[in-house]
Amino acid sequence: MSWSKDDRESPRGYHHGNLKEALLRAALELIAQKGPAGFTFAEAARWAGVSPAAPYRHFRDRDELLASVALRGFNQFAAALAQAWDDGRPEFFTAFDRLGKAYLEFARAEPAYYSAMFEAAIPLAGNSELREAGDRAFAVLRAAAEKLCAQTPAKARPPALMVALHIWAISHGIASLFGRGDAARRTLPMSPEDLLEAEVLIYLRGLGVSAAT
Amino acid sequence: MSWSKDDRESPRGYHHGNLKEALLRAALELIAQKGPAGFTFAEAARWAGVSPAAPYRHFRDRDELLASVALRGFNQFAAALAQAWDDGRPEFFTAFDRLGKAYLEFARAEPAYYSAMFEAAIPLAGNSELREAGDRAFAVLRAAAEKLCAQTPAKARPPALMVALHIWAISHGIASLFGRGDAARRTLPMSPEDLLEAEVLIYLRGLGVSAAT
DNA sequence: TGTACATCAGTGAACGCGCGTTCACTGATGTAC
């Protein structure tokens, strides 16, 4: 990440100019290195090349910075999922497959965001912005589930919400057990993508939806 | 947990007598309260009513204590799963259902163990004991997958290992998103158990196995 | 059974360290007129 070095070493005046942004980046980098619990306010300040008191101008405390990272993560996650899903275009199975791959790709490429979002145990109560960002990401899964349900035989059609939760659980399970970009990863006889694809195909068949359709 | 108070306040001589055990319990309690990254060696010692230097007689450092907690967790997890599965008795579906419920029950009842096992990112390299304990737990899922595959139509029978990984991913996904006993839990329109049962039924149908059989 | 001695398990004081947080401050920026 060349920007980090540039950011830190480029000469600047008394004012940083973009400290809030720099702190978010620093936190992200530190989370990637040591996990959400292993980064400190002071270290983020050092990373941004600023005195330890400076971050207090932008974040009330460490938890608020962490929540901001998670918020940004959810926004990027929602955008990535929405782009992959693309409202089911050109047809359902292609889009659904892209959606699953995008989920895993996000967890792999952005393990720091992913763990801030799902493992930092940030309390959602009182942070409606964060909750809404999470809901927006889930809404993409939900929309895909709606379209999926529309293809199932009407007599045994399950609630779309439940299907969305199933898809989420499958994706999250594979991502967090096998598909993380960091050291927690376990070795496998197949790629996480293949594992997910096979699992989703079996699940779809169970719903009475055939990929050949 | 009444034992904790008793353990701490009961008079004892110069020697604790059971310090290793007390430290493991203290670590477990602290992990339950603040997560795997939020407990300290010093605090575990205080919990056990002992000087901060005492733990060094039993664990090289904090990480070794944490790994011991995870090890114990995997052992209990393997035992709970094996007991629930009971080699598929009296017949497959009953046992398989019990297995899934036991998985969720463990995550709910023992969130501290569960997070030490799956979220503490303890390096497995060089800790063969821990790896083997994890493998023993997975072996139960694997055995269930074998029996499941034996029931699927032979022509489209998937590898048992893959099926075991699918089951693991489904269970872990639901457990970590919705079924944790701590605050990270999200609210749901249905119980994690029902969600898991429905998901597994769909997955089984996709494999060509019918619960009615 | 008693005694001498080795080993074990915990003590408590000490250390250096980095963290979170505060404070009065100051340099830079923006704005009213």
Added chain:
DNA sequence: TGTACATCAGTGAACGCGCGTTCACTGATGTAC
């Protein structure tokens, strides 16, 4: 366009704190004979 002033954003020194770790030590336990 210039000037006075308010506000903003970062400084740097300071503080108390708990942590990890070490050290020489000591009380308790076990064992050989």
